[in-house]
Amino acid sequence: MKKSYLETMPDENGFFGKFGGSYIPPQLEVPFQEINAAYKELKNSKAFIDELKYIRKHFQGRPTPITFAKNLTQHCGGAKIYLKREDLNHTGAHKLNHCMAEVLLAKHLKKSKVIAETGAGQHGVALATAAAYFGLECEIHMGEVDIKKEYPNVTRMKILGAKIVPATHGLKTLKEAVDSAFEAYLKDTDNSIYCIGSVVGPHPFPMMVRDFQSVIGFEAKEQFLEHEKALPDHVVACVGGGSNAMGIFSGFIDEKSELYGVEPMGKGNKIGEHSASLTYGEEGIMHGFNSIMLKDEHGEPAPVHSIGSGIDYPSVGPEHAYLKESGRTKVGLCNDNEAVEAFYKLSQLEGIIPALESAHAVAFAMKLAPTLSKEQTILVNLSGRGDKDIDFIIENYPQ
Known part of the structure:
Protein backbone atom coordinates (compact mmCIF):
# COMPACT_ATOMS: atom_id res chain seq x y z
CA MET A 1 0.00 0.00 0.00
CA HIS A 58 -13.10 19.32 26.56
CA PHE A 59 -10.77 22.34 26.82
CA GLN A 60 -10.10 23.72 23.34
CA GLY A 61 -13.59 23.24 21.94
CA ARG A 62 -12.70 21.04 18.96
CA PRO A 63 -13.88 20.22 16.42
CA THR A 64 -14.27 23.78 15.17
CA PRO A 65 -17.07 24.09 12.58
CA ILE A 66 -17.09 24.95 8.89
CA THR A 67 -19.33 27.91 7.96
CA PHE A 68 -20.76 28.62 4.52
CA ALA A 69 -20.19 32.37 3.93
CA LYS A 70 -23.46 32.89 2.06
CA ASN A 71 -23.47 36.70 2.05
CA LEU A 72 -19.78 36.98 1.13
CA THR A 73 -20.34 34.46 -1.67
CA GLN A 74 -23.23 36.54 -3.05
CA HIS A 75 -21.16 39.72 -2.75
CA CYS A 76 -18.22 38.24 -4.69
CA GLY A 77 -20.13 36.16 -7.25
CA GLY A 78 -18.76 32.91 -8.59
CA ALA A 79 -17.53 30.11 -6.37
CA LYS A 80 -19.02 29.25 -2.97
CA ILE A 81 -16.80 30.37 -0.06
CA TYR A 82 -16.57 28.29 3.11
CA LEU A 83 -14.63 29.11 6.28
CA LYS A 84 -12.86 26.67 8.61
CA ARG A 85 -13.52 28.43 11.92
CA GLU A 86 -10.22 28.27 13.83
CA ASP A 87 -11.26 31.64 15.27
CA LEU A 88 -13.61 29.62 17.49
CA ASN A 89 -10.75 27.58 18.95
CA HIS A 90 -10.07 28.50 22.60
CA THR A 91 -7.81 31.61 22.78
CA GLY A 92 -9.09 32.69 19.35
CA ALA A 93 -6.72 31.07 16.86
CA HIS A 94 -5.20 27.82 15.62
CA ARG A 210 2.57 20.44 11.14
CA ASP A 211 1.50 17.14 12.68
CA PHE A 212 -0.13 18.85 15.66
CA GLN A 213 -1.89 21.33 13.34
CA SER A 214 -3.05 18.64 10.90
CA VAL A 215 -6.17 18.24 13.05
CA ILE A 216 -7.52 21.28 11.14
CA GLY A 217 -7.23 19.58 7.76
CA PHE A 218 -8.58 16.20 8.83
CA GLU A 219 -11.59 17.80 10.53
CA ALA A 220 -12.19 20.07 7.54
CA LYS A 221 -12.08 17.19 5.08
CA GLU A 222 -14.79 15.27 6.91
CA GLN A 223 -16.91 18.39 7.49
CA PHE A 224 -16.67 19.61 3.91
CA LEU A 225 -17.87 16.25 2.62
CA GLU A 226 -20.94 16.67 4.88
CA HIS A 227 -21.65 20.10 3.36
CA GLU A 228 -20.94 19.45 -0.31
CA LYS A 229 -20.68 15.65 -0.72
CA ALA A 230 -17.32 16.46 -2.37
CA LEU A 231 -13.94 17.92 -1.45
CA PRO A 232 -13.20 21.64 -1.95
CA ASP A 233 -11.85 22.64 -5.34
CA HIS A 234 -9.58 25.24 -3.73
CA VAL A 235 -8.10 25.51 -0.21
CA VAL A 236 -6.75 28.90 0.87
CA ALA A 237 -4.67 29.93 3.92
CA CYS A 238 -2.37 32.81 4.83
CA VAL A 239 1.35 32.08 5.09
CA GLY A 240 3.97 33.75 7.26
CA GLY A 241 5.82 30.87 8.88
CA GLY A 242 2.88 28.81 7.73
CA SER A 243 1.49 26.64 10.55
CA ASN A 244 -2.20 27.27 9.88
CA ALA A 245 -1.66 26.63 6.17
CA MET A 246 0.19 23.35 6.71
CA GLY A 247 -2.53 22.40 9.18
CA ILE A 248 -5.34 22.67 6.65
CA PHE A 249 -3.23 21.53 3.66
CA SER A 250 -2.47 18.27 5.53
CA GLY A 251 -6.03 17.07 4.99
CA PHE A 252 -5.98 17.66 1.24
CA ILE A 253 -2.37 17.20 0.17
CA ASP A 254 -3.01 13.72 -1.26
CA GLU A 255 -6.24 14.90 -2.95
CA LYS A 256 -6.94 16.94 -6.08
CA SER A 257 -7.84 20.21 -4.31
CA GLU A 258 -5.72 23.19 -5.38
CA LEU A 259 -3.80 24.61 -2.41
CA TYR A 260 -3.01 28.33 -2.13
CA GLY A 261 -0.65 29.88 0.42
CA VAL A 262 -1.36 33.62 0.56
CA GLU A 263 1.61 35.87 1.27
CA PRO A 264 1.57 39.46 2.58
CA MET A 265 2.43 42.01 -0.12
CA GLY A 266 2.29 44.80 2.45
CA LYS A 267 2.76 48.25 0.94
CA GLY A 268 4.67 47.40 -2.26
CA ASN A 269 7.20 45.15 -3.97
CA LYS A 270 10.40 46.78 -2.72
CA ILE A 271 12.53 45.17 -0.01
CA GLY A 272 11.17 46.24 3.37
CA GLU A 273 7.64 46.89 2.07
CA HIS A 274 6.35 43.30 2.10
CA SER A 275 6.90 39.81 3.57
CA ALA A 276 6.38 37.73 0.41
CA SER A 277 9.24 35.25 0.90
CA LEU A 278 8.05 32.59 -1.56
CA THR A 279 7.46 35.20 -4.26
CA TYR A 280 10.59 37.33 -3.94
CA GLY A 281 12.98 35.26 -1.82
CA GLU A 282 15.85 32.89 -2.53
CA GLU A 283 17.33 29.88 -0.79
CA GLY A 284 18.97 30.67 2.53
CA ILE A 285 19.51 29.55 6.12
CA MET A 286 18.18 31.42 9.14
CA HIS A 287 16.93 30.43 12.60
CA GLY A 288 18.35 26.93 12.15
CA PHE A 289 16.70 25.79 8.91
CA ASN A 290 17.17 26.05 5.14
CA SER A 291 14.28 27.55 3.20
CA ILE A 292 13.38 30.45 0.92
CA MET A 293 14.04 33.82 2.50
CA LEU A 294 14.11 37.49 1.71
CA LYS A 295 17.67 38.85 1.69
CA ASP A 296 19.18 42.33 1.76
CA GLU A 297 22.14 43.43 -0.36
CA HIS A 298 24.53 41.69 2.07
CA GLY A 299 22.71 38.34 1.91
CA GLU A 300 21.30 38.82 5.41
CA PRO A 301 17.60 38.49 6.31
CA ALA A 302 15.87 41.53 4.81
CA PRO A 303 13.61 43.93 6.66
CA VAL A 304 9.96 43.01 6.17
CA HIS A 305 6.51 44.53 6.62
CA SER A 306 2.92 43.39 6.89
CA ILE A 307 -0.15 44.81 8.55
CA GLY A 308 -0.50 41.32 10.06
CA SER A 309 2.08 41.04 12.85
CA GLY A 310 1.93 37.23 12.78
CA ILE A 311 3.06 36.97 9.15
CA ASP A 312 5.83 39.60 8.87
CA TYR A 313 8.68 37.08 8.75
CA PRO A 314 11.57 37.10 6.22
CA SER A 315 11.43 33.36 5.59
CA VAL A 316 8.81 30.61 5.41
CA GLY A 317 8.45 27.05 6.67
CA PRO A 318 10.68 24.67 4.68
CA GLU A 319 7.74 22.46 3.76
CA HIS A 320 6.06 25.43 2.08
CA ALA A 321 9.25 26.08 0.11
CA TYR A 322 9.30 22.43 -0.99
CA LEU A 323 5.61 22.28 -1.91
CA LYS A 324 5.84 25.49 -3.93
CA GLU A 325 8.98 24.36 -5.78
CA SER A 326 7.47 20.94 -6.49
CA GLY A 327 4.34 22.57 -7.90
CA ARG A 328 1.90 21.08 -5.36
CA THR A 329 0.94 24.48 -3.94
CA LYS A 330 0.37 27.87 -5.52
CA VAL A 331 1.20 31.26 -4.05
CA GLY A 332 -1.42 33.99 -3.71
CA LEU A 333 -0.75 37.61 -2.78
CA CYS A 334 -2.65 40.15 -0.70
CA ASN A 335 -1.59 43.68 0.23
CA ASP A 336 -2.38 45.65 3.39
CA ASN A 337 -5.32 47.54 1.89
CA GLU A 338 -6.91 44.36 0.51
CA ALA A 339 -6.57 42.72 3.93
CA VAL A 340 -8.29 45.69 5.61
CA GLU A 341 -11.12 45.60 3.04
CA ALA A 342 -11.60 41.86 3.65
CA PHE A 343 -11.50 42.48 7.43
CA TYR A 344 -14.45 44.89 7.15
CA LYS A 345 -16.36 42.88 4.51
CA LEU A 346 -16.32 39.63 6.50
CA SER A 347 -17.26 41.52 9.66
CA GLN A 348 -20.17 43.39 8.07
CA LEU A 349 -21.47 40.69 5.72
CA GLU A 350 -21.07 37.62 7.95
CA GLY A 351 -20.79 38.91 11.52
CA ILE A 352 -17.30 37.40 11.82
CA ILE A 353 -14.36 39.68 12.74
CA PRO A 354 -11.20 38.00 11.39
CA ALA A 355 -7.60 38.44 12.49
CA LEU A 356 -5.67 40.63 10.05
CA GLU A 357 -3.50 37.62 9.21
CA SER A 358 -6.58 35.54 8.32
CA ALA A 359 -8.03 38.50 6.40
CA HIS A 360 -5.22 37.98 3.85
CA ALA A 361 -6.66 34.55 3.01
CA VAL A 362 -10.21 35.93 2.90
CA ALA A 363 -9.09 38.74 0.57
CA PHE A 364 -7.48 36.26 -1.82
CA ALA A 365 -10.63 34.10 -1.81
CA MET A 366 -12.66 37.23 -2.63
CA LYS A 367 -10.44 37.79 -5.70
CA LEU A 368 -10.46 34.11 -6.68
CA ALA A 369 -14.21 33.46 -6.38
CA PRO A 370 -15.38 35.70 -9.27
CA THR A 371 -12.97 33.93 -11.66
CA LEU A 372 -14.64 30.55 -10.97
CA SER A 373 -18.04 29.04 -11.74
CA LYS A 374 -20.83 28.86 -9.15
CA GLU A 375 -20.35 25.09 -8.96
CA GLN A 376 -16.78 25.53 -7.68
CA THR A 377 -15.93 25.74 -3.98
CA ILE A 378 -13.29 27.54 -1.92
CA LEU A 379 -12.38 26.59 1.64
CA VAL A 380 -10.59 29.34 3.59
CA ASN A 381 -8.79 28.62 6.83
CA LEU A 382 -9.99 31.42 9.08
CA SER A 383 -6.99 30.98 11.35
CA GLY A 384 -7.90 33.53 14.02
CA ARG A 385 -10.31 36.16 15.25
CA GLY A 386 -9.71 39.89 15.16
CA ASP A 387 -10.24 40.99 18.78
CA LYS A 388 -6.52 41.75 18.98
CA ASP A 389 -6.68 44.02 15.91
CA ILE A 390 -9.78 46.12 16.46
CA ASP A 391 -8.11 49.05 18.24
CA PHE A 392 -5.36 49.21 15.60
CA ILE A 393 -7.90 49.08 12.74
CA ILE A 394 -10.24 51.74 14.15
CA GLU A 395 -7.31 54.05 14.91
CA ASN A 396 -5.56 53.63 11.54
CA TYR A 397 -8.23 52.50 9.06
CA PRO A 398 -11.58 53.95 10.25
CA GLN A 399 -14.52 53.62 7.87
Whole structure:
Protein backbone atom coordinates (compact mmCIF):
# COMPACT_ATOMS: atom_id res chain seq x y z
CA MET A 1 0.00 0.00 0.00
CA LYS A 2 1.35 3.41 -0.99
CA LYS A 3 2.34 5.60 1.96
CA SER A 4 0.65 8.98 2.36
CA TYR A 5 2.57 12.22 1.87
CA LEU A 6 2.60 12.90 5.61
CA GLU A 7 4.18 9.49 6.29
CA THR A 8 7.05 10.10 3.87
CA MET A 9 7.90 13.78 4.45
CA PRO A 10 10.20 14.97 5.87
CA ASP A 11 13.06 12.46 5.77
CA GLU A 12 14.90 11.24 8.89
CA ASN A 13 17.04 14.39 9.01
CA GLY A 14 14.09 16.74 8.67
CA PHE A 15 14.49 17.61 4.99
CA PHE A 16 11.66 18.33 2.58
CA GLY A 17 13.72 17.91 -0.58
CA LYS A 18 16.60 20.35 -0.06
CA PHE A 19 14.69 22.47 2.46
CA GLY A 20 14.61 22.05 6.25
CA GLY A 21 17.28 20.27 8.27
CA SER A 22 18.91 21.49 11.45
CA TYR A 23 21.59 24.20 11.43
CA ILE A 24 22.15 24.92 15.09
CA PRO A 25 24.99 25.69 17.53
CA PRO A 26 26.67 22.57 19.01
CA GLN A 27 25.24 23.27 22.47
CA LEU A 28 21.69 22.87 21.06
CA GLU A 29 22.29 19.57 19.30
CA VAL A 30 21.65 17.35 22.33
CA PRO A 31 18.50 19.22 23.49
CA PHE A 32 17.01 19.05 19.98
CA GLN A 33 17.87 15.35 19.73
CA GLU A 34 16.03 14.86 23.03
CA ILE A 35 12.97 16.69 21.69
CA ASN A 36 13.02 14.64 18.47
CA ALA A 37 13.33 11.34 20.37
CA ALA A 38 10.54 12.32 22.76
CA TYR A 39 8.25 13.27 19.89
CA LYS A 40 8.90 10.00 18.05
CA GLU A 41 8.00 8.12 21.21
CA LEU A 42 4.95 10.17 22.17
CA LYS A 43 3.28 10.41 18.76
CA ASN A 44 2.73 6.64 18.90
CA SER A 45 1.79 6.60 22.59
CA LYS A 46 -1.88 5.84 23.28
CA ALA A 47 -1.72 7.74 26.60
CA PHE A 48 -0.34 10.90 24.89
CA ILE A 49 -2.86 10.72 22.03
CA ASP A 50 -5.78 10.11 24.40
CA GLU A 51 -4.79 13.05 26.63
CA LEU A 52 -4.47 15.31 23.58
CA LYS A 53 -7.89 14.19 22.31
CA TYR A 54 -9.41 14.88 25.73
CA ILE A 55 -7.85 18.37 25.85
CA ARG A 56 -9.01 19.20 22.33
CA LYS A 57 -12.57 18.13 22.99
CA HIS A 58 -13.10 19.32 26.56
CA PHE A 59 -10.77 22.34 26.82
CA GLN A 60 -10.10 23.72 23.34
CA GLY A 61 -13.59 23.24 21.94
CA ARG A 62 -12.70 21.04 18.96
CA PRO A 63 -13.88 20.22 16.42
CA THR A 64 -14.27 23.78 15.17
CA PRO A 65 -17.07 24.09 12.58
CA ILE A 66 -17.09 24.95 8.89
CA THR A 67 -19.33 27.91 7.96
CA PHE A 68 -20.76 28.62 4.52
CA ALA A 69 -20.19 32.37 3.93
CA LYS A 70 -23.46 32.89 2.06
CA ASN A 71 -23.47 36.70 2.05
CA LEU A 72 -19.78 36.98 1.13
CA THR A 73 -20.34 34.46 -1.67
CA GLN A 74 -23.23 36.54 -3.05
CA HIS A 75 -21.16 39.72 -2.75
CA CYS A 76 -18.22 38.24 -4.69
CA GLY A 77 -20.13 36.16 -7.25
CA GLY A 78 -18.76 32.91 -8.59
CA ALA A 79 -17.53 30.11 -6.37
CA LYS A 80 -19.02 29.25 -2.97
CA ILE A 81 -16.80 30.37 -0.06
CA TYR A 82 -16.57 28.29 3.11
CA LEU A 83 -14.63 29.11 6.28
CA LYS A 84 -12.86 26.67 8.61
CA ARG A 85 -13.52 28.43 11.92
CA GLU A 86 -10.22 28.27 13.83
CA ASP A 87 -11.26 31.64 15.27
CA LEU A 88 -13.61 29.62 17.49
CA ASN A 89 -10.75 27.58 18.95
CA HIS A 90 -10.07 28.50 22.60
CA THR A 91 -7.81 31.61 22.78
CA GLY A 92 -9.09 32.69 19.35
CA ALA A 93 -6.72 31.07 16.86
CA HIS A 94 -5.20 27.82 15.62
CA LYS A 95 -2.09 28.19 17.80
CA LEU A 96 -3.43 26.19 20.74
CA ASN A 97 -3.46 23.07 18.53
CA HIS A 98 0.31 22.77 18.81
CA CYS A 99 0.87 24.67 22.06
CA MET A 100 -1.04 22.22 24.24
CA ALA A 101 0.89 19.36 22.60
CA GLU A 102 4.26 21.11 22.93
CA VAL A 103 3.76 21.80 26.64
CA LEU A 104 2.61 18.20 27.14
CA LEU A 105 5.91 17.21 25.49
CA ALA A 106 7.78 19.57 27.84
CA LYS A 107 6.14 17.87 30.84
CA HIS A 108 7.26 14.49 29.48
CA LEU A 109 10.84 15.83 29.29
CA LYS A 110 10.51 17.08 32.90
CA LYS A 111 11.04 20.73 31.93
CA SER A 112 9.78 23.45 34.25
CA LYS A 113 9.68 26.35 31.80
CA VAL A 114 8.59 27.08 28.23
CA ILE A 115 10.10 29.86 26.10
CA ALA A 116 8.73 31.20 22.83
CA GLU A 117 8.53 34.10 20.42
CA THR A 118 5.31 35.70 19.23
CA GLY A 119 4.38 38.21 16.52
CA ALA A 120 0.65 38.93 16.65
CA GLY A 121 0.58 37.53 20.19
CA GLN A 122 -1.66 34.54 19.38
CA HIS A 123 1.14 32.00 19.85
CA GLY A 124 2.13 33.76 23.06
CA VAL A 125 -1.41 33.69 24.42
CA ALA A 126 -1.83 30.04 23.44
CA LEU A 127 1.47 29.00 25.03
CA ALA A 128 0.73 31.00 28.20
CA THR A 129 -2.65 29.23 28.33
CA ALA A 130 -1.04 25.81 27.91
CA ALA A 131 1.62 26.62 30.52
CA ALA A 132 -1.09 27.66 33.00
CA TYR A 133 -3.04 24.45 32.27
CA PHE A 134 0.00 22.23 32.89
CA GLY A 135 1.58 24.34 35.67
CA LEU A 136 4.80 25.46 33.94
CA GLU A 137 6.59 28.81 33.86
CA CYS A 138 6.21 30.75 30.60
CA GLU A 139 8.47 33.38 29.01
CA ILE A 140 7.36 35.12 25.81
CA HIS A 141 9.66 37.22 23.61
CA MET A 142 7.91 39.86 21.49
CA GLY A 143 9.11 42.76 19.36
CA GLU A 144 8.58 46.21 20.88
CA VAL A 145 6.63 47.30 17.79
CA ASP A 146 4.27 44.32 18.11
CA ILE A 147 3.85 44.87 21.85
CA LYS A 148 2.35 48.29 21.12
CA LYS A 149 0.33 47.12 18.11
CA GLU A 150 -1.10 43.95 19.70
CA TYR A 151 -1.48 45.20 23.26
CA PRO A 152 -4.73 43.30 24.02
CA ASN A 153 -2.80 40.04 23.57
CA VAL A 154 0.07 41.33 25.72
CA THR A 155 -2.47 41.98 28.49
CA ARG A 156 -3.87 38.46 28.08
CA MET A 157 -0.41 36.91 28.36
CA LYS A 158 0.31 38.84 31.56
CA ILE A 159 -3.03 37.83 33.09
CA LEU A 160 -2.23 34.20 32.25
CA GLY A 161 1.03 34.51 34.20
CA ALA A 162 3.57 34.81 31.39
CA LYS A 163 6.69 36.96 31.58
CA ILE A 164 6.96 39.26 28.52
CA VAL A 165 10.47 40.04 27.23
CA PRO A 166 10.60 42.91 24.68
CA ALA A 167 12.89 42.47 21.65
CA THR A 168 14.47 45.90 21.29
CA HIS A 169 17.00 45.39 18.47
CA GLY A 170 16.63 45.67 14.69
CA LEU A 171 13.09 46.24 13.43
CA LYS A 172 11.71 45.10 16.82
CA THR A 173 9.22 42.66 15.22
CA LEU A 174 8.90 38.90 14.74
CA LYS A 175 12.41 38.02 13.50
CA GLU A 176 13.97 39.87 16.43
CA ALA A 177 11.60 38.12 18.84
CA VAL A 178 12.85 34.75 17.51
CA ASP A 179 16.48 35.89 17.92
CA SER A 180 15.79 36.93 21.51
CA ALA A 181 13.95 33.71 22.42
CA PHE A 182 16.74 31.54 20.97
CA GLU A 183 19.32 33.42 23.06
CA ALA A 184 17.29 32.90 26.23
CA TYR A 185 16.85 29.20 25.51
CA LEU A 186 20.60 28.76 24.94
CA LYS A 187 21.22 29.92 28.51
CA ASP A 188 18.97 27.30 30.11
CA THR A 189 18.41 24.19 28.00
CA ASP A 190 18.37 21.96 31.10
CA ASN A 191 15.19 23.37 32.61
CA SER A 192 13.42 24.93 29.64
CA ILE A 193 12.14 24.04 26.17
CA TYR A 194 11.78 26.38 23.22
CA CYS A 195 8.25 26.01 21.83
CA ILE A 196 8.51 27.30 18.27
CA GLY A 197 5.32 28.98 17.09
CA SER A 198 5.15 27.82 13.50
CA VAL A 199 6.38 25.24 10.98
CA VAL A 200 9.83 26.84 11.07
CA GLY A 201 13.07 26.32 12.98
CA PRO A 202 15.38 23.31 13.18
CA HIS A 203 14.10 19.74 12.83
CA PRO A 204 11.87 18.37 14.36
CA PHE A 205 9.74 21.53 14.76
CA PRO A 206 8.50 21.97 11.15
CA MET A 207 7.31 18.35 11.17
CA MET A 208 6.05 18.36 14.75
CA VAL A 209 4.04 21.58 14.49
CA ARG A 210 2.57 20.44 11.14
CA ASP A 211 1.50 17.14 12.68
CA PHE A 212 -0.13 18.85 15.66
CA GLN A 213 -1.89 21.33 13.34
CA SER A 214 -3.05 18.64 10.90
CA VAL A 215 -6.17 18.24 13.05
CA ILE A 216 -7.52 21.28 11.14
CA GLY A 217 -7.23 19.58 7.76
CA PHE A 218 -8.58 16.20 8.83
CA GLU A 219 -11.59 17.80 10.53
CA ALA A 220 -12.19 20.07 7.54
CA LYS A 221 -12.08 17.19 5.08
CA GLU A 222 -14.79 15.27 6.91
CA GLN A 223 -16.91 18.39 7.49
CA PHE A 224 -16.67 19.61 3.91
CA LEU A 225 -17.87 16.25 2.62
CA GLU A 226 -20.94 16.67 4.88
CA HIS A 227 -21.65 20.10 3.36
CA GLU A 228 -20.94 19.45 -0.31
CA LYS A 229 -20.68 15.65 -0.72
CA ALA A 230 -17.32 16.46 -2.37
CA LEU A 231 -13.94 17.92 -1.45
CA PRO A 232 -13.20 21.64 -1.95
CA ASP A 233 -11.85 22.64 -5.34
CA HIS A 234 -9.58 25.24 -3.73
CA VAL A 235 -8.10 25.51 -0.21
CA VAL A 236 -6.75 28.90 0.87
CA ALA A 237 -4.67 29.93 3.92
CA CYS A 238 -2.37 32.81 4.83
CA VAL A 239 1.35 32.08 5.09
CA GLY A 240 3.97 33.75 7.26
CA GLY A 241 5.82 30.87 8.88
CA GLY A 242 2.88 28.81 7.73
CA SER A 243 1.49 26.64 10.55
CA ASN A 244 -2.20 27.27 9.88
CA ALA A 245 -1.66 26.63 6.17
CA MET A 246 0.19 23.35 6.71
CA GLY A 247 -2.53 22.40 9.18
CA ILE A 248 -5.34 22.67 6.65
CA PHE A 249 -3.23 21.53 3.66
CA SER A 250 -2.47 18.27 5.53
CA GLY A 251 -6.03 17.07 4.99
CA PHE A 252 -5.98 17.66 1.24
CA ILE A 253 -2.37 17.20 0.17
CA ASP A 254 -3.01 13.72 -1.26
CA GLU A 255 -6.24 14.90 -2.95
CA LYS A 256 -6.94 16.94 -6.08
CA SER A 257 -7.84 20.21 -4.31
CA GLU A 258 -5.72 23.19 -5.38
CA LEU A 259 -3.80 24.61 -2.41
CA TYR A 260 -3.01 28.33 -2.13
CA GLY A 261 -0.65 29.88 0.42
CA VAL A 262 -1.36 33.62 0.56
CA GLU A 263 1.61 35.87 1.27
CA PRO A 264 1.57 39.46 2.58
CA MET A 265 2.43 42.01 -0.12
CA GLY A 266 2.29 44.80 2.45
CA LYS A 267 2.76 48.25 0.94
CA GLY A 268 4.67 47.40 -2.26
CA ASN A 269 7.20 45.15 -3.97
CA LYS A 270 10.40 46.78 -2.72
CA ILE A 271 12.53 45.17 -0.01
CA GLY A 272 11.17 46.24 3.37
CA GLU A 273 7.64 46.89 2.07
CA HIS A 274 6.35 43.30 2.10
CA SER A 275 6.90 39.81 3.57
CA ALA A 276 6.38 37.73 0.41
CA SER A 277 9.24 35.25 0.90
CA LEU A 278 8.05 32.59 -1.56
CA THR A 279 7.46 35.20 -4.26
CA TYR A 280 10.59 37.33 -3.94
CA GLY A 281 12.98 35.26 -1.82
CA GLU A 282 15.85 32.89 -2.53
CA GLU A 283 17.33 29.88 -0.79
CA GLY A 284 18.97 30.67 2.53
CA ILE A 285 19.51 29.55 6.12
CA MET A 286 18.18 31.42 9.14
CA HIS A 287 16.93 30.43 12.60
CA GLY A 288 18.35 26.93 12.15
CA PHE A 289 16.70 25.79 8.91
CA ASN A 290 17.17 26.05 5.14
CA SER A 291 14.28 27.55 3.20
CA ILE A 292 13.38 30.45 0.92
CA MET A 293 14.04 33.82 2.50
CA LEU A 294 14.11 37.49 1.71
CA LYS A 295 17.67 38.85 1.69
CA ASP A 296 19.18 42.33 1.76
CA GLU A 297 22.14 43.43 -0.36
CA HIS A 298 24.53 41.69 2.07
CA GLY A 299 22.71 38.34 1.91
CA GLU A 300 21.30 38.82 5.41
CA PRO A 301 17.60 38.49 6.31
CA ALA A 302 15.87 41.53 4.81
CA PRO A 303 13.61 43.93 6.66
CA VAL A 304 9.96 43.01 6.17
CA HIS A 305 6.51 44.53 6.62
CA SER A 306 2.92 43.39 6.89
CA ILE A 307 -0.15 44.81 8.55
CA GLY A 308 -0.50 41.32 10.06
CA SER A 309 2.08 41.04 12.85
CA GLY A 310 1.93 37.23 12.78
CA ILE A 311 3.06 36.97 9.15
CA ASP A 312 5.83 39.60 8.87
CA TYR A 313 8.68 37.08 8.75
CA PRO A 314 11.57 37.10 6.22
CA SER A 315 11.43 33.36 5.59
CA VAL A 316 8.81 30.61 5.41
CA GLY A 317 8.45 27.05 6.67
CA PRO A 318 10.68 24.67 4.68
CA GLU A 319 7.74 22.46 3.76
CA HIS A 320 6.06 25.43 2.08
CA ALA A 321 9.25 26.08 0.11
CA TYR A 322 9.30 22.43 -0.99
CA LEU A 323 5.61 22.28 -1.91
CA LYS A 324 5.84 25.49 -3.93
CA GLU A 325 8.98 24.36 -5.78
CA SER A 326 7.47 20.94 -6.49
CA GLY A 327 4.34 22.57 -7.90
CA ARG A 328 1.90 21.08 -5.36
CA THR A 329 0.94 24.48 -3.94
CA LYS A 330 0.37 27.87 -5.52
CA VAL A 331 1.20 31.26 -4.05
CA GLY A 332 -1.42 33.99 -3.71
CA LEU A 333 -0.75 37.61 -2.78
CA CYS A 334 -2.65 40.15 -0.70
CA ASN A 335 -1.59 43.68 0.23
CA ASP A 336 -2.38 45.65 3.39
CA ASN A 337 -5.32 47.54 1.89
CA GLU A 338 -6.91 44.36 0.51
CA ALA A 339 -6.57 42.72 3.93
CA VAL A 340 -8.29 45.69 5.61
CA GLU A 341 -11.12 45.60 3.04
CA ALA A 342 -11.60 41.86 3.65
CA PHE A 343 -11.50 42.48 7.43
CA TYR A 344 -14.45 44.89 7.15
CA LYS A 345 -16.36 42.88 4.51
CA LEU A 346 -16.32 39.63 6.50
CA SER A 347 -17.26 41.52 9.66
CA GLN A 348 -20.17 43.39 8.07
CA LEU A 349 -21.47 40.69 5.72
CA GLU A 350 -21.07 37.62 7.95
CA GLY A 351 -20.79 38.91 11.52
CA ILE A 352 -17.30 37.40 11.82
CA ILE A 353 -14.36 39.68 12.74
CA PRO A 354 -11.20 38.00 11.39
CA ALA A 355 -7.60 38.44 12.49
CA LEU A 356 -5.67 40.63 10.05
CA GLU A 357 -3.50 37.62 9.21
CA SER A 358 -6.58 35.54 8.32
CA ALA A 359 -8.03 38.50 6.40
CA HIS A 360 -5.22 37.98 3.85
CA ALA A 361 -6.66 34.55 3.01
CA VAL A 362 -10.21 35.93 2.90
CA ALA A 363 -9.09 38.74 0.57
CA PHE A 364 -7.48 36.26 -1.82
CA ALA A 365 -10.63 34.10 -1.81
CA MET A 366 -12.66 37.23 -2.63
CA LYS A 367 -10.44 37.79 -5.70
CA LEU A 368 -10.46 34.11 -6.68
CA ALA A 369 -14.21 33.46 -6.38
CA PRO A 370 -15.38 35.70 -9.27
CA THR A 371 -12.97 33.93 -11.66
CA LEU A 372 -14.64 30.55 -10.97
CA SER A 373 -18.04 29.04 -11.74
CA LYS A 374 -20.83 28.86 -9.15
CA GLU A 375 -20.35 25.09 -8.96
CA GLN A 376 -16.78 25.53 -7.68
CA THR A 377 -15.93 25.74 -3.98
CA ILE A 378 -13.29 27.54 -1.92
CA LEU A 379 -12.38 26.59 1.64
CA VAL A 380 -10.59 29.34 3.59
CA ASN A 381 -8.79 28.62 6.83
CA LEU A 382 -9.99 31.42 9.08
CA SER A 383 -6.99 30.98 11.35
CA GLY A 384 -7.90 33.53 14.02
CA ARG A 385 -10.31 36.16 15.25
CA GLY A 386 -9.71 39.89 15.16
CA ASP A 387 -10.24 40.99 18.78
CA LYS A 388 -6.52 41.75 18.98
CA ASP A 389 -6.68 44.02 15.91
CA ILE A 390 -9.78 46.12 16.46
CA ASP A 391 -8.11 49.05 18.24
CA PHE A 392 -5.36 49.21 15.60
CA ILE A 393 -7.90 49.08 12.74
CA ILE A 394 -10.24 51.74 14.15
CA GLU A 395 -7.31 54.05 14.91
CA ASN A 396 -5.56 53.63 11.54
CA TYR A 397 -8.23 52.50 9.06
CA PRO A 398 -11.58 53.95 10.25
CA GLN A 399 -14.52 53.62 7.87
